[in-house]
Amino acid sequence: MDQKQILKQIYGFQTLRPGQEAIVEAANRGEDILALLPTGGGKSLCYQLPVLTVNGRALVITPLVSLMEDQVAELKRLKIKAVCIHSHLDIREKRMILDRLQQYHFIFCSPEWLATDRARAFISAVDFTHIIIDEAHCLSEWGYDFRPHYLLLNELLDYYAGAQVIALTATANDKTIHDIQHLLHRRLHVIDNRTVRENIFLKVLPAPSARKMSLLKELLWSAGPSIIYFSSKRMCDDIHQQLTSAGFKGMTYHADMSYEDRMGVQLSFQNDSIQYVCATSAFGMGINKKNIRTVIHYHVPKSMFQYVQEIGRAGRDGEQSQAILLFNAEDLNIAYRFLEEDRVTEQDLILYRDNIRLSEEKQESISILLRRFSYQELERLLTLETAVKYEALRAMTEYGAKDHCLTSRLYDVEEGCRHCQVCVGDQAFSFQTVLQQKTELGYKEYINSLFPA
Template sequence: MITKSLDILTTVYGFEKFRPLQQEIISNVLKGKDTLALLPTGGGKSVCYQIPGIQLPGICIVISPLVALIKDQVDQLKKKNIKAVGITGGISYQELDDVLDNCIYGNYDFLYLSPERLQQALVKERILKMNVNLIAIDEAHCISEWGHDFRPAYRQIITLKELHPKVPIIAVTATATKAVQNDIKTVLELDNALVFQSSYERSNIHYQIKNTGDKREALRHFYTVQRGSSITYVRSRKNAVAFTLDLQHDQITAGFYHGGLSNKMRSNTAQSWMNNKLQVMVATNAFGMGIDKPDVRSVVHMQLPDSIESYYQETGRAGRDGQESIACFIYNQNDIEHAYNQFVKSQPTADDLKFIYRKLSNYLRIALGEGEEQTYSLSFAKFCATYQLNGMQAYSALNTLDRFSVISLSQGYHRRCSVSFRESSTRILSFTHNKPEVNAIIQAILRSYGSSKNHVLQINTALIATRSNTSEEEVINTLQLLHDQDLIEAGITHTDLQITYLTPRDDDRTINRFSRELERQNALKHHKLKSLVQLVTNTTTCINRMLLEYFDEKTLLDCGNCSNCSQVVSRISSEEILIALHKRPLNAQEICQELKKDKDVVITLLKSLLEQGKVILTSHNKYKINE
């Protein structure tokens, strides 16, 4: 069977051979056995379940935590002519019904779901009727309450095993400590699962940590030396723009990427970077998921992520081709304080969540007991301004509501369009008779929403663009044209968030269900950030060794390449020079020969010793101890 898998790898994915552990993992899955696969970022985790999903008869169900990940993988499979579909927020009951029917009768290979979808009776009912060949859990660390991105809905995935008890499960992740691994196996009941784990060591990545008072100058200097493709990670949209402008000012080709940009702008910027038209992508952590660019030579962090797991995943986007690469961390004390404010102090209490949840529901005009499975567009800035909310705390609260499956939060630039008809559909269609694209758009609106003059219709411009085979821009222009002709009343507003209510509004009782778990998770976030700060501020221990030990992987050797190892080497070499000079004065060449050291290293150290006044230069150009 593995011969067929290799053929799929070649013909569908374009690779001639498997990456480490992929073949063993796929073989185990094809034998119908449960599997836990721990592969590094860029290690090809998705291939481990996609190839069996293609190869085996039936459909593979993939559980994934992020809408962006689902969309990316579905799009990639479709480009390979593989039948795949993803169910994300914002679709009607009828559309959900149609998608699930297609999965039963339409010969689909993959169905991607968020874990929250498994709580819907319709979804469970239809999955029971599907010919499921494999259950794949992506980002499986989200199952564990000890993980860095715990999502309670992941604990309910066991429902799939109850529906299809004989179907094998594969759980994949890049980062999982021993405690997290054990939790995954327990929750998924993987009692006899084989565990495939690659080393967390990335010998081709050289870790550098720099504490500096001038971060902008440090970043500029870094890119004057490092010329290859790079990602610079920041923690805010404002900083993404600011650091990009700084780099552009220094003639470094750079672009910025964050969740508030339009889909078109994000896509264009990402493509320019992928094609090496931009050297540097300055981005929030919205960038990177699903990006597989093998020639990224460096990843720079300008602010602290929330955990070592996040740091490890983000740095792992460098050097996927196996070539030497750099992970550079530029920080100062203010960044540490900011991280505590962002990740610890801003974590909402149960009372905070109740307050934000009520304000959100009131702002969106959702009555008690209503809102379930409804999607709403939200301008976050206007929402905060309306109630004079602290932006960081409000956003943290929305993310927490998302994590605990109260809402589904989707970042991205959207246009919200409300339309009411002033004229009959016949009159409007006659106006567009000689305008084929305009006519197609109006036909799509009429088929999707009707033409009642008594209702204000909320138009999904992306949906209409798809159904009319046009673009969102053309849909917006058409609505504006009809508005100008007094045929419709169109209101077009811009939003940066979409929120889907996963449960009916129930105010305090909604939050009370998970208030204790919230308290425990807040304490865990504090612990994880503290571990990251210890990693960053430790200047004496090998960085690579600290990372490995965090993930329970022991090593006796220092990497010799990180900034901490380099400092130790320099310090030892300085002492060796002083010991040699205690015997007699020596010139630089004689020191190199006696210590068997590189000349450039020796010259650098001698300059430092001269500046410190520990040695002096004699009239014969020899160095001696300054006594």
């Protein structure tokens, strides 16, 4: 089948959207691409269609297991051969998949798995036509501290020098774009089709600590399907318990939960069995739920970058939605504390160089970083990254002050819009929540469906 036939017969579309069309045309020309599209803009089709057109094989690098499994499930629904490899699979499942790698058009994995000797031994025998880096902003946002394995992706690209690279993200600024190109060691054709999400109404509500909980309850009664973001896992659980006691139906999602429990939460939310999810920042990335009406931030996020990414999960169906920040300047203390606790410092580098024991996590991070940079260069980069993160927190303080158009603050556009509280005044929305009566979600059956027998 040619590309138009694939688009129509497999995906059910007559034409591509204008933003998608430019990206696919560049991919058809064989160019390495960094594609910027808004959340819900159809990024997945932009890499899947070119791969299928040449009957190719793509290694797709994604940050989250839930994101891998969502995309694999969708591809399998379309009768496209796809599989994901991650640490939560048992030995039998991994062996079965690895023995059949040549059969799949799309193989999904994380940068951490790719860094293992076992992974490299298997993928080195596969002739990939495409290397796809989904959520490519993670290279810049996470690479220097949280998930340094992202900084090793250039080694993979060097090995597959003949493979076409397609990197995709919904969130990027000039620094992020520069970082992605620099860290991958590839010159990428940047195609920027981001647009302001005008169907998401932006609000900031002053929320002193004593009033936050009551304000949240007031909002939820008419919020429709909602995500509530927290900086603290403990607060995430505590607030969920209080909401449950008040009669709301929801779940929590964070890293301290088991893989099975987290998948159960995601499936419950997708299936409209619950109204809300109290979550930390990982939840929602790539989630294929189009009717999220409200995104509430209980704590101030660490950057505009993160905020745009998270509120973009609302209104993927194009219908009216809202993003509400419960602003309390004291919350910034949490963000500053996390920044200092998590970052690799100059003192950490000195201790590492002198072979003085650090935490296992920092020990591994520094060893990976030193595969890319000298001590001197790394020290300079980490100082620069810290300054950038502090500036990002300062920008969130300015957003919370509501003294300028909120859209202009978030998207770096001219002031004056018709979908923010500053420009048009407060708007009250009443969204319906229709919950399905489902008690058993068949998690095991869902997981088994992702892998061929």
